[in-house]
Amino acid sequence: MKHIPVTLIVAVKNEEKRLKEFLPSVAAQSFYPAEMIVSDGGSSDGTWAYLINFKGQAPFPVKLLQLFGANIAKSRNEAIGTAKYPVVAITDASCVLDKAWLREITAPFELPEIEVVSGRYIPEANTALQQCTAALTISESPYFTKFLPSGRSVAFTKAAWRKAGGYPQWLNYGEDTYFDLALRKHGCTFVLAPEAVVYWEQRKSIGDLWSQFWCCARGDGQADAFPNSYRYIISIWACMLLSVLGGIFFRPWLLPFIAVVFILISVCLAKRKLPSAGIRVWRWAPVILLVVKTAQTMGFILGTAERVTYCKAPGE
Structure with missing residues (x-):
């Protein structure tokens, strides 16, 4: 050839x-x-x-x-x-x-x-x-x-x-x-x-992982790329934040329950994608999801604000 x-x-x-x-x-x-x-x-x-x-x-x-x-x-x-x-x-x-x-x-x-x-x-x-x-x-x-x-x-x-x-x-x-x-x-x-x-x-530390997803989400916000996907992520995280705040101010006894549910969901997701792995790998799932989704939420919001104030509009 x-x-x-x-x-x-x-x-x-x-x-x-x-x-x-x-x-x-x-x-x-x-x-x-x-x-x-x-x-x-x-x-x-x-x-x-x-x-x-x-x-x-x-x-x-x-x-x-x-x-x-x-x-x-x-x-x-x-x-x-x-x-x-x-x-x-x-x-x-x-x-x-x-x-x-x-x-x-x-x-x-x-x-x-x-x-x-x-x-x-x-x-x-x-x-x-x-x-x-x-x-x-x-x-x-x-x-x-x-x-x-x-x-x-x-x-x-x-x-x-x-x-x-x-x-x-x-x-x-x-x-x-x-x-x-x-x-x-x-x-x-x-x-x-x-x-x-x-x-x-892959990134070797939590700090590097945060930086990777925060930067990518910030760029997507500046470019107005995948807004629906980010709106979904932001809405989920907003609901979680409201649940935590509600627990802190009104039902403190709910906080451990919320944390356990989040951890179980994270671990189950990791087990589904890595069925042969053990707890050494799965234990990172709650931390990774929390870091990645929070970084994406904050990065996209910042990028969107920057696009509105000074960035070039997509397609121009």
Whole structure:
């Protein structure tokens, strides 16, 4: 099978530790990119030196861009704008690529009508916290018609990128979701490449987990993405908060009952998704759900307020 030439795009910032696993997985691909462009948003660690070293050893051309102060959307746009080839593949330095990833995610472009290829990402979960997080927060399958590929595993034509207006540089979070929605809005043809897999390590701490979901929800609020889903989350959390406040002021004896019900629901959900796991994993379920849903609620409310006051409206 003959593959068309492709430009591999990666945006980085302070990724020195992750590059030690990511870059070898790029060099180990069964199909090399015609060129690789890495844009650095202004790293203050050893990222730039690590990239220069990789450039000198890579078995394919590597171009490095330094864009001090650029967010991930601007970094990607600048790299895509300088790409020599009509198809670009996007991934993230926080991942490890399967050896066949680039070959599989570019193969569908042999058909001229294909404009966007969605790849898969599989969670890497070594600790109990990571295993429970993956089970409770990641969709079990991308095989549904409206799957929106993450910037961890996607490829598209430069023509489609231009049609969608590029990544939204006014968004610091959730830029890949907004870009996907713009591609769909402009009628771009999507296909799924199920064998195009990257491995994505889950957050290692509760603080990192909060930051991940708070940032994503804030970006969705700024972009007015998935408002109905967030309204549902907010309404559930509002009911829970009112129940707790009602218990505190009127029926304190109800508080233990409310807590037990929440814990049981959380554990049952975790057991359903991880039936072979034990209490070491399930015990994280109440904490994860509380942290994730609270972060999503607060992040989306803040993002919505920011959109109303200063953000660009979706579609403009």
